Amino acid sequence: MSSRKIVVIGGGAAGAMAAGHAAAEGVEVILIEKMPRIGRKIAISGKGRCNLTNAGDIRDFIKYYPSNGKFLYSSLSQFTNTDVVNFFKRYDVETKVERGGRVFPTKDNSxxxxxxxxxxxxxxxxxxxxxxxxxxxLVDDKKQVHGVQIKSGDIIQSDAVIVATGGASYPGTGSTGDGYDIARELGHHVVTPLPALVPLKTQEQWPKELQGLTLKNVEASLWINDKKQAREFGEMLFTHFGISGPIILTLSRYAAQALSKKQKVAIKINLKPALSFEQLNLRLQRDFQKYINKLFRNSLDDLLPKSIIPTIIKLSGINPDKVVNEFTKEERKKLVSLLQDLPLNIIGTLGLATAIVTSGGVDVKEVNPTTMESRLIKGLFWAGEVLDVDGVTGGYNLQAAFATGYKAGKAAAQYVLAK
Ligand SMILES: Cc1cc2nc3c(=O)[nH]c(=O)nc-3n(C[C@H](O)[C@H](O)[C@H](O)COP(=O)(O)OP(=O)(O)OC[C@H]3O[C@@H](n4cnc5c(N)ncnc54)[C@H](O)[C@@H]3O)c2cc1C
Known part of the structure; x- marks a missing residue:
């Protein structure tokens, strides 16, 4: 073992990967973790099952990181999703692939x-x-790392430091954003940390009446200052405060950013995205023909989940006791518009406390993507969610943490061995 020493701050996915791989190069490594056990966030990930990576083509991964995906190009190609699976296999963890390529331990236990x-x-x-x-x-006047001070005041001397303190979401796991303070103090820029992959609060109260209802195969579009910015197709959920579910979580990072700039944010839900306006209009005509003598409130059963029908009827402003053969063309068109553009005003997110990841973090322009080393301070390396990179759901965030951790560990070991 060399007399060279590396301190890794943070025992999450990135820190543990970094520490082990650095030590494997023959360097002395100390991992400091503020919680009583490492990997608290991994333990709760994937609803306690840990979606550790995704089985898709690694060359397509970049697009699943909405900001700075390209920064990950080098680390993802050196420590791929297959490498992650093989790494855990060496520790007797068998894995399986589920919907959307999500990889979980076969034991369904994080x-x-x-x-x-x-x-x-x-x-x-x-x-x-x-x-x-x-x-x-701790950094000397040559802008070179020489150690870490811990909260008790004690100092651990080292030749390199890897900061892998995670983001600021789910602070109960230990990730309380400490790395951002460390970064600012060292002169790094920190892109404002905001919740991402987070449920959204609506101004409207009606989602509360539908809480627990999941809609599949719908499209949600995000509108910022009345301009359409993004859309997602898939599954969503109504809750007691608003909306959640995979497609809403994916859109939430843009919603959170716009809200932080005091912009107007809305989500419109298309309940029938497979049909054009005209096709849905014809479909309604057919249904109304079938139920010609029924009341409006009893006429939508073929089209919509039962529990959402009273809400749609109320929002349409059309008399629920109207017999469907009395519908005017305008009323039918109004109903079609509502079904394809169900509007919700977004007034907030559920915040960092419940966000799956934090967007923002250490500015990647100040970090070398092939080594994870700071461009400002020698011997300082960054890994994981503390960086300004965040992925969508599906195993992409852990994959990024593992890959950047691997890179930082290897590069930090090379750095100290070359000193
Ligand atoms: C509920 C939930 C479910 C998730 N599910 C998934 C999933 O299934 N798949 C997926 O890909 N991603 C998932 N994620 C996201 C993923 O867990 C994180 O992106 C990932 O864990 C980040 O890894 P990290 O090592 O950068 O940070 P973390 O895992 O957050 O680790 C950081 C570590 O640093 C420690 N630390 C912080 N400050 C200090 C300090 N000052 N001194 C010492 N130690 C410190 C913390 O205690 C923590 O242990 C989920 C997140 C949450 C909250």
Missing amino acids: EVIVKALENFLKDNGVKVFLQTPASNV
Whole structure:
């Protein structure tokens, strides 16, 4: 073992990968983690099952990171989704692929992933200091790292430091945004951390009446200051405060950014995206023909889930007791518009407390993507969610944390060995 030393701050997905891989190069590595155990966020990931990566083509991954995906090009090509699966296989974790390419441990238990990382650290002789929160990275006047100060005031000297403190979401897991303070103090720019993959609050109260209802195969479009900015197709959910579910979570990062700039944010839901306006109009005509003597409130059963019908009828402003053969062309068209453009005003997100990831973080322009080393300070490396990179759901965030952790670990070891 060399006398060269690396300190890794943060024992999450990125920090554990970095520490083990650096130690495997023959360098002394200390991992400091402020919680009583490493990997608290991994433990709750994927609803306790841990969607560790995605089985899709790695060459397509970049597009699943809405900001700065290109920054990951090098790390994702060196530590791919297959490498992640093979890495855990070496620690007896078998995996399976589910809907949308999501990869989970066959045991449906995230604990096996945390355990594997603990064993990886042990096998490579990483010294793990738990309940040890770091407060600063120490830098000399040549802008070179020489250690880490922990909250107790003690100093751990080192030749390189890898900061892998995660984002600021789900702070109960230990990720409280400490890395952003460390970064600012060292002169790095931090792009404002905001919640991403987060449920949205609506001004309208009617979603509350539908709480628990999941809609499949719908389209949600995001409107900022009355301009359409993005759309997603798939599944969504009504909740007691507004809307959630995969397509809403994906749109939420843009909603959160617009709300932070005090812009007007709306989501419009197309309940029948497979049909054009005309096709849906004809479909309604056919249904109304079939139910010619029925009341409006009893005429939509073939078209919509039962629980949403009273809401649609109320929002249409059309008399629910009107017999359908008395509908005017205008009324039918009004109904078609409502079904394809169901509007919701977004007044907020549920915040960092419940966001799956944090958008924003250490500005990637100041980090070398092939080594994860700071462009401002020698011997300082960044990995994981603390960086200004965030992915959509599907295993992309853990994949990015593992890959950047791997890169940072290897590069930091090379750096100290070359010193
Ligand atoms: C509920 C939930 C479910 C998720 N599910 C998935 C999923 O299924 N698939 C997926 O790809 N992604 C998922 N994610 C996102 C994913 O878990 C994160 O993007 C990923 O864990 C980030 O890894 P990281 O190592 O950068 O940070 P983290 O995993 O957050 O680890 C950071 C570590 O640093 C420690 N730390 C922080 N500050 C200090 C300090 N000052 N000193 C010492 N230690 C410190 C923290 O305690 C923590 O252990 C989920 C997130 C949440 C919240």
